[in-house]
Amino acid sequence: MKQIKNHISFIKSFLVCTLFLCSVNILFAQEVTTSIDTTQIKIGEQIKYRIEVKADNGTQVVFPEGQTFLPLEMVEAYAIDTTKLSSENNYKLSRTYALTQFDSGSYTIPQQKVLIKDRNFLTDSLRVEVANVVVDTVNQDIFPIKPTIEIKKPSVFPMWILWLLLVIIGVAGLVFLFLMLRKKKLEREQNIPPYEKAIDTLKKLDESQTLEKGQIKEYYSVLTLAIKRYIDEKVDERALESTTEELIVRLNELKENKGFDLDNKVITDLQEILKRADLVKFAGGGMDKLTARSDRKLVEEDINSIKDTIPEPTEEELLKDEAYREAKKKKEKRTKIIAIVVGVLTIITIANFALFENKGLIYLKDLIIYNSADELLEQDWVASEYGNPPVYIITPEVLIRDVASVTPSTESFTYGKIDGELYVNILTENTQKTNSGEEPKENVGEQEANELATRGAKNILVKTDEFTTADGSTGVKVYGSFVIENEVTKQKEKKSYVHLYFASEQGSKIEILVSVEDGDEGFEEITNRIINSIEFNREN
Structure with a gap:
């Protein structure tokens, strides 16, 4: 029995040793x-x-x-x-x-x-x-730090300015052409003698078939215009602006006082025609076509009678009329020259303003037709790494190191202002203390609201969510909107923002804040492009 127990004990010891050796292996x-x-x-x-x-x-x-x-x-x-x-x-x-x-x-x-x-x-x-790198202060001369030199960007004439100038010149050319054609038409009409002009108006009235279409009011308007304009140009220069009674009174005065030998029947016929025209035009009265045709015939007869009655102009009157026309031509020529000079000066001023005052033109473009979000989206973006630990990010412009906020363990990089149309800020903190990783969402949201409030923001809306970068790094996303006063315009403006928080077990922390104009689709696309480009474990 004792031998059996010893045998079993040996087998157990052997199995334990075997298992131990296998685990070690x-x-x-x-x-x-x-x-x-x-x-x-x-x-x-x-x-x-x-x-x-x-x-x-x-x-x-x-x-x-x-x-x-x-x-x-x-x-x-x-x-x-x-x-x-x-x-x-x-x-x-x-x-x-x-x-x-x-x-x-x-x-x-x-x-x-x-x-x-x-x-x-x-x-x-x-x-x-x-x-540290040892500096040779004995054999090597030490020079002071050179001051920074501002490098001006090369002057590039924007193509949109050229197109704008072409459009302005084109529109100005069309307006000038329209005015010239209109002027020539008016000159041609003015060069037509009053009698031919009146007879031509009556012929066009017959050809228009206005009467056949039942347009009595339009018919009498053209009919009275023909004879009153003839009287205005040849007899009484106030005829067009006079009422029927005023015109008849002046015609009688001319007949009595100035020897204007006009038949009483002509004046009587003219008075009756003008009264019927007033009745049709202003009182809405009707008129049969037979009477209208009769009035058309009487108007032509009256024009012929007035033409025969008007005495031939004297030589003195002809000279005065010629002098008046010459003075009028000179005045029109001066006006044309002034218009051309003003147009040329305007174009030159715009070109100079575009070339030498580009900032002012950009402001004007922003104010009127410019969409800054579209221009930022279309320009070349900058891909770079910032801070320690490095953050790879793509932005419209290079972020500038904020020297005032730099410490041995903290670095800050910024573009724009928080009250501007686009603001980007990266804050990296590198410490050697152990960190549990991601901060609780509640604390981050409360921290975000407090930080924005210290910058002057009001009506702060805070939402939190998880965020994963393109390389798989996870963090906390705080987003929402706030209202802040613009330093320049002093107006309250609404902004939307996204603030990303990342923390590692080694103690490093990274914060990325993007703030843009609220409600603008272009700036919303800019925000998405920026945050979606973030990487930490980027392979070189």
């Missing part, structure tokens, strides 16, 4: 090692950080990606190198990273996670020293 079948080419560098130099993994064939291995080496900055991640080992079916996978730092000091490269068969392995942390 499994652990050592997957080996992770790290190495660096140097532990001391100068500012800006690079360290080659290498991770090697020994694993079985077919084992899935995932190396670190992105800025996981903080406080050191990962400059480049090289391709994974695979080497087959001579022993059995094992492989060695290695990947090298280029790391750097731009501040002197002693830094620790944190442990890196390597995923092997759904299991995380941590590498050892390594200590490195970053030294």
Whole structure:
């Protein structure tokens, strides 16, 4: 019995040892090692950080990606190198990273996670020293920092200004052509003798068939115009603006006082025709076609009678009339010259304004026909990386470093003003303290409202959501609208905004704020293009 128990105890011990040896074999079948080419560098130099993994064939291995080496900055991640080992079916996978730092000091490269068969392995942390660059102050002359030089953009004549000038010239040409044709037509009419003009008007009235169409009012209007205009041009220059009674009174006065030998029957017939015309035109009375045709005949007879009665102009009158026409021609010529000079000066002024005062013209264009969102969308955008950890982003213009807000661990880059039509701000914070990652949405939303309020915003609407970048990084999206006073116009303007928050386990934080005019589809597209271009783990 004792022998059986000893035998069973031996078997148990053997099984335990076998299982232990198998587990040790499994652990050592997957080996992770790290190495660096140097532990001391100068500012800006690079360290080659290498991770090697020994694993079985077919084992899935995932190396670190992105800025996981903080406080050191990962400059480049090289391709994974695979080497087959001579022993059995094992492989060695290695990947090298280029790391750097731009501040002197002693830094620790944190442990890196390597995923092997759904299991995380941590590498050892390594200590490195970053030294300042020694400046030779003995043999090398030290010069003061040169002042900044403003480089003016090359003067490029915008094509839209050329098109605008062409349109203005074209419109001015059409207006000038219309006026010239109208003037020639009027001159031709003025050159026609009054008698021929009156008879021609009556003939056109017959050809128009106005009477046959039943348009009695229009018929009598043309009929009275023909004879009154003839009297106005040859007898009484106030005939066109006179009433029937006034015209008849003046004709009688001319007959009695100035020897105007006009038959009483002509004056009586004219009075009756004008009264019937007034009745038709102003009282809405009717008139039969037979009477209308009779009046048409009487008007022509009256015109002939008046023509025969008018004495031939004296030589003095002819000279006065010729002098008047010459003076009128000179006046019209002066007017034409002045119009041409004013037009040319206007075009030259616009061209000079466009060439030498481009800012003022841009403001005028914004005010009248310019859509700044469309111009921003059509221009070439700028792709760049900002801050530490670096943020890759594409924006309409380059973001400028905000020197006033820079600290050893914080950097800020901005374009525009928050009360302007487009405002972009990137804030990066690089610390070495451990962070739990993403901030609670409630705290971020409350923080956003407080920050906007300190900038003068009112009626702040805050919404929160998750946001994922193109490279898979996740963060918090705070968006909504607010009202703020424009510094220039002093008017209340409504803005829409998107504020993105990102945080890493290494302690780095990134904030990206985009604010635009609310309700503008063009600026909404600009916002989407900016935030959708954001990347953190961008491959070089």
